[in-house]
Amino acid sequence: MNESFKRKILCIGAGYVGGPTMAMIAHKCPQYKVTVVDINPDRINEWNSENLPIYEPGLYEIVKSSRGKNLFFHTDVKKGIQESDIIFVSVNTPTKTFGVGAGMAADLQYWEKTARQILECSQSPKIIVEKSTLPVKTALAMERILSSANSGIHFEVLSNPEFLAEGTAIKDLENPDRVLIGSSQTESGLKARDELVEIYQNWVPRKQIITSNIWSSELSKLVANAFLAQRISSINSISDLCEKTDADISEVAHAIGMDSRIGDRFLKASVGFGGSCFKKDILNLVYLCRNYGLTEVADYWESVVRINEYQKERFILNMLKAMFNTLADKKICLLGFAFKADTGDTRETPALYIANKLLEENAKLIISDPKALKNAKKDLKGAQGDISYVEDPYVAAKGCHALAILTEWALYAELDYQKIYNSMEKPAFLFDGRNIVSHQELHKIGFNVYPIGKPALKHF
Ligand code: UDX
Numbered sequence: 001m002n003e004s005f006k007r008k009i010l011c012i013g014a015g016y017v018g019g020p021t022m023a024m025i026a027h028k029c030p031q032y033k034v035t036v037v038d039i040n041p042d043r044i045n046e047w048n049s050e051n052l053p054i055y056e057p058g059l060y061e062i063v064k065s066s067r068g069k070n071l072f073f074h075t076d077v078k079k080g081i082q083e084s085d086i087i088f089v090s091v092n093t094p095t096k097t098f099g100v101g102a103g104m105a106a107d108l109q110y111w112e113k114t115a116r117q118i119l120e121c122s123q124s125p126k127i128i129v130e131k132s133t134l135p136v137k138t139a140l141a142m143e144r145i146l147s148s149a150n151s152g153i154h155f156e157v158l159s160n161p162e163f164l165a166e167g168t169a170i171k172d173l174e175n176p177d178r179v180l181i182g183s184s185q186t187e188s189g190l191k192a193r194d195e196l197v198e199i200y201q202n203w204v205p206r207k208q209i210i211t212s213n214i215w216s217s218e219l220s221k222l223v224a225n226a227f228l229a230q231r232i233s234s235i236n237s238i239s240d241l242c243e244k245t246d247a248d249i250s251e252v253a254h255a256i257g258m259d260s261r262i263g264d265r266f267l268k269a270s271v272g273f274g275g276s277c278f279k280k281d282i283l284n285l286v287y288l289c290r291n292y293g294l295t296e297v298a299d300y301w302e303s304v305v306r307i308n309e310y311q312k313e314r315f316i317l318n319m320l321k322a323m324f325n326t327l328a329d330k331k332i333c334l335l336g337f338a339f340k341a342d343t344g345d346t347r348e349t350p351a352l353y354i355a356n357k358l359l360e361e362n363a364k365l366i367i368s369d370p371k372a373l374k375n376a377k378k379d380l381k382g383a384q385g386d387i388s389y390v391e392d393p394y395v396a397a398k399g400c401h402a403l404a405i406l407t408e409w410a411l412y413a414e415l416d417y418q419k420i421y422n423s424m425e426k427p428a429f430l431f432d433g434r435n436i437v438s439h440q441e442l443h444k445i446g447f448n449v450y451p452i453g454k455p456a457l458k459h460f
């Protein structure tokens with residue numbers, strides 16, 4: 001093995017963020033040795049196999065190009081720490097489920113254990129890079145833990161939040177809008193920052209690598225996600241009004257999006273946003289504001305999450321009302337379970353809420369998704385009711401009373417809906433939670449169509 005690497009990079013946490021990010025660094029920087037460790041041996045085995053633990057277009061090719069050369073996956077965290085110069089920390093920081101701040105604050109237990117383990121195992125100075133999204137001022141806590149033993153070893157903590165979105169992770173990593181690096185403004189802080197800048201400069205233009213103080217960097221990550229989620233809740237709130245009037249949310253989004261100050265991206269009305277980050281990060285922001293006594297600010301951001309819950313509730317109520325106020329024993333086909341297209345991830349997916357509510361109404365569920373069925377089964381393990389999982393959408397829809405499109409998979413826009421309609425119970429209903437099919441055409445075929453943010457097209 002070539003041991004003459006410029007520097008040795010370690011990443012702790014081989015998840016959705018750590019895995020692809022390290023694969024990209026290894027791919028673009030053959031002069032660095034990149035090792036990814038995780039406490040979960042199954043995950044590591046998958047990273048070392050042909051079936052990676054996550055589905056991301058283009059990821060496998062990048063992993064394959066570097067794995068075994070300058071990219072390694074294993075479970076020996078201690079050895080990994082000892083051998084490395086730069087450590088990215090990318091362990092999960094879920095919302096706390098217990099004690100003070102339950103349901104709001106970030107659960108920092110894995111993160112703190114990791115900090116202590118770094119301290120315990122280190123024999124040489126290191127740069128520690130926070131990749132996990134964390135409350136503001138966490139780097140300070142990290143620094144305090146790392147200097148608590150007076151070991152004489154210098155640790156420099158940087159913040160380098162990840163802005164990649166799932167499904168486009170490789171594209172986002174390869175061509176990021178910006179890379180953000182926060183550091184202390186001390187001589188050693190700036191030196192460490194420059195080392196990280198140097199790594200990214202292997203493929204990201206320097207002007208897109210922005211630097212800031214460490215607290216701005218930590219806060220920017222939370223705020224970026226809060227702003228993105230706020231746009232979706234804003235458009236979703238207006239979708240409700242559109243359904244009551246003769247306005248069409250797509251036309252409204254188009255009209256406002258052409259104002260360059262508003263912009264046209266992230267204005268798609270939907271059944272609600274999901275994913276591991278938006279809700280968690282907003283609640284984290286809300287908790288932070290409440291901690292500082294900023295009640296109005298906290299309430300403002302919390303309403304983004306409230307509207308998202310409301311949008312999911314509304315979707316179910318619309319289904320119930322449209323289908324004569326009873327769903328008992330009706331067969332309902334969910335087209336899509338992932339929280340968005342091009343990923344198998346189902347964390348915080350609106351589909352899980354919808355599925356559970358439909359089961360409460362005693363509906364029979366047929367769940368279809370090209371990539372997320374494995375996770376859907378895990379999520380619904382223990383749920384009471386009649387659920388089947390069928391990948392082929394034509395087989396899934398057969399004999400159903402209704403279809404509900406919950407993920408914007410491109411394939412759902414291209415299905416032969418005449419064929420599907422012919423195989424369904426009548427009257428046939430379609431609830432388009434992503435506005436991806438042609439509502440007029442489906443109505444012509446015979447469906448009763450219920451889009452988001454547009455008046456329903458009915459036959460009675
Ligand atoms: C995580 C955080 O959820 C997010 O806030 C942050 O921005 C980046 O890291 P993600 O990569 O999506 O995001 O999480 P996940 O896929 O759950 O991966 C975390 C990994 O860390 C898991 O594979 C877990 O086994 C591992 N881990 C966790 C450790 O290796 N050590 C620990 O002590 C805890």
Ligand code: UDX
Nearest residue numbers: 162163164165166266267268270273274275277339340
């Ligand atoms: C998000 C951020 O985009 C990313 O920068 C950050 O690093 C992690 O969190 P991700 O959750 O992977 O990424 O996906 P994203 O594309 O942001 O979508 C989040 C949710 O919003 C999905 O459920 C998606 O379907 C929904 N969405 C998105 C809408 O409902 N309408 C839109 O217009 C855009």
